[in-house]
Amino acid sequence: MDNRPIGFLDSGVGGLTVVREFMRQLPHERVIFVGDQARAPYGPRPAEQIRAYTWEMVQFLLTKDVKMIVLACNTATSVVWEDIKAKLDIPVLGVILPGASAAIKSTKSGKVGVLGTQMTITSDIYRKKIQALSPETEVTSLVCPRFVPLVESNEMHSSLAKKVVYETLKPLKGKVDTLVLGCTHYPLLRPIIQNAMGPGVKLIDSGAETARDISVLLNYFEINAAREAIRSNHEFYTTASPEAFQGIAESWLGQRIEVERVTL
Amino acid sequence: MDNRPIGFLDSGVGGLTVVREFMRQLPHERVIFVGDQARAPYGPRPAEQIRAYTWEMVQFLLTKDVKMIVLACNTATSVVWEDIKAKLDIPVLGVILPGASAAIKSTKSGKVGVLGTQMTITSDIYRKKIQALSPETEVTSLVCPRFVPLVESNEMHSSLAKKVVYETLKPLKGKVDTLVLGCTHYPLLRPIIQNAMGPGVKLIDSGAETARDISVLLNYFEINAAREAIRSNHEFYTTASPEAFQGIAESWLGQRIEVERVTL
Incomplete structure (x- = not known):
């Protein structure tokens, strides 16, 4: 104890x-x-x-x-x-390995998306960890530079937040069945992210x-x-x-x- | 890796x-x-x-x-x-700490049963671990000396197995809402144990x-x-x-x- x-x-x-x-x-x-x-x-x-x-x-x-x-x-x-x-x-x-593991367990299509900050995506760490465990999984990463400022300024329920999230996620829509929220701020935007991606996409909250x-x-x-x-x-x-x-x-x-x- | x-x-x-x-x-x-x-x-x-x-x-x-x-x-x-x-x-x-933790999370009544071999029950380790984490939880332990021989002789589906399990578990019936299968052989008797205890009792498979x-x-x-x-x-x-x-x-x-x- x-x-x-x-x-x-x-x-x-x-x-x-x-x-x-x-x-x-x-x-x-x-x-x-x-x-x-x-x-x-x-x-x-x-x-x-x-x-x-x-x-x-x-x-x-x-x-x-x-x-x-x-x-x-x-x-x-x-x-x-x-x-x-x-x-x-x-x-x-x-927080990264738990999220990477959960994504591998979740995906059926073998196509996983990862959202993160500039540094997290540049480090490519999610792709490396996911593919080390599961080489055949395709990982598409997306930098979301505007998400953290929205949350830190307590604007996550605003119409601006909705607009930013929809625009940012457009490139991933329909391309993945699992999406890693690769920044601990992003779960605060979860309902909007889920709406933007559609109900068929499983969101992984690394946290x-x-x-x-x-x-x-x-x-x-x-x-x-x-x-x-x-x-x-x-x-x-x-x-x-x-x-x-x-x-x-x-x-x-x-x-x-x-x-x-x-x-x- | x-x-x-x-x-x-x-x-x-x-x-x-x-x-x-x-x-x-x-x-x-x-x-x-x-x-x-x-x-x-x-x-x-x-x-x-x-x-x-x-x-x-x-x-x-x-x-x-x-x-x-x-x-x-x-x-x-x-x-x-x-x-x-x-x-x-x-x-x-x-296998003991994972089972003890799961039992604490499962119980609503605060009354947990533990099944085990002579040594496991004599060591009192499940009660100690459960009460260290959750002092108010009541733990009732039961030695089941006949369960392992039934499994090792591949008789877990026999009518003898059913009789032995029902008789052995009688003292716990109605007394607990969570029952730890505190021996890795016992999940092989799981359907009979569940029947004997009734559907309201959650069985914890430590394994x-x-x-x-x-x-x-x-x-x-x-x-x-x-x-x-x-x-x-x-x-x-x-x-x-x-x-x-x-x-x-x-x-x-x-x-x-x-x-x-x-x-x-």
């Missing part, structure tokens, strides 16, 4: 989609979340910068005595997951897949928390405005939370 | 219930299975003997260059999983839960096999009669297999 918290990091609010699913599955585990809103989005940044920023968040989480770290950010995972995992003594989980894997790793490493009658307090940190973060986070998580600003 | 096989061990044929589910989920991974029929059942044996026999099977699997070992046997897991896991460099998975966890650990440790067009050959070994083993194994796995006798 290990009652220490689990650390989640993201460039912004997208990682909350992983946290929400995680809290639903394991409500007795304590969460420390840090989002680097001040420097989001990470997607268009150079790899070395993403590496440095992500390590800063990791260092911050380590000061909170976390027992596991989840890179709840595809961009960070694509650049620096293997490095962090190799250097830390605690388990470190990324939700990752939440399931966390539970398995807690078992394997024997670091589950005991289920207490009183739920422990979660902690949320952002490098930018706590108020803006709190608005999106509370509406997404469906609960009141405390948010503190942190300087990395 | 790692195209080496995964090693499964069991005291007898019960571990095949884990293998079957594993093959269904990950058909491109290669399996080496060893069953110690000559010395089964393990359940009534002293812990030191179970420890020694299990280590012998582990040593045998290591000669086959396996990339992961699954103790597909609750009795062996209860005695020696932590020791083997600590001593080997490759991941070692047992099937474990198969799902294997996939997550293959991802985490990045040791998946590539999906080749041609399925690699599985290997099955027993310390007793290959013919008897083959009969049960082929009917359970639904495929032709080669079985070799091995001396440990």
Whole structure:
């Protein structure tokens, strides 16, 4: 047993989609979340910068005595997951392999689409991971540069969001039967993405897949928390405005939370 | 990527219930299975003997260059999983934590039953693991000494099997809403157990839960096999009669297999 918290990091609010699913599955585990809103989005940044920023968040989480770290950010995972995992003594989980695995299991036509940020798509990591496991699967990737700003500005329910999503996804329509939401911000646009692609396309939420894997790793490493009658307090940190973060986070998580600003 | 096989061990044929589910989920991974029929059942044996026999099977699997070992046997897991896991460099998975976790997620009434062999129930490991995670869950354990011999002698569809199961389970009837099949042989008696308990009781197959966890650990440790067009050959070994083993194994796995006798 290990009652220490689990650390989640993201460039912004997208990682909350992983946290929400995680809290639903394991409500007795304590969460420390840090989002680097001040420097989001990470997607268009150079790899070395993403590496440095992500390590800063990791260092911050380590000061909170976390027992596991989840890179709840595809961009960070694509650049620096293997490095962090190799250097830390605690388990470190990324969001890409769980999503890639789920896509392989889902596709019937062997044609999978991947949506992601500039860095995630440039790294080509989803295609590499999917085809390493399943060489015959065709992967079509699409950069969606306008999705993260829509979510970070809390405009995911606007008519602008609908227009942007429909236009962006047009090249994939009818071409795939499975679509990986390869950025943890994208599940916040899920209903619009599903409408744009049509009901026959299975959307893979890498974050939700990752939440399931966390539970398995807690078992394997024997670091589950005991289920207490009183739920422990979660902690949320952002490098930018706590108020803006709190608005999106509370509406997404469906609960009141405390948010503190942190300087990395 | 790692195209080496995964090693499964069991005291007898019960571990095949884990293998079957594993093959269904990950058909491109290669399996080496060893069953110690000559010395089964393990359940009534002293812990030191179970420890020694299990280590012998582990040593045998290591000669086959396996990339992961699954103790597909609750009795062996209860005695020696932590020791083997600590001593080997490759991941070692047992069947008990996956089953305990699934039971906690399943129960609504907070009343869980556990069926197992003498050693598994004496070790009290399911109750300990379940209550460590969820202190308020009530666990009622039941030794089922006659179940393994029924399965090992291929009598699981007989009227004797039905009689034995109904009599054995009588003390649990109506007392639990979730029942852990805490021995990998028991899923071979599943239809009878379900009938005896009634349709309202959810049966937890520790082996099937474990198969799902294997996939997550293959991802985490990045040791998946590539999906080749041609399925690699599985290997099955027993310390007793290959013919008897083959009969049960082929009917359970639904495929032709080669079985070799091995001396440990």
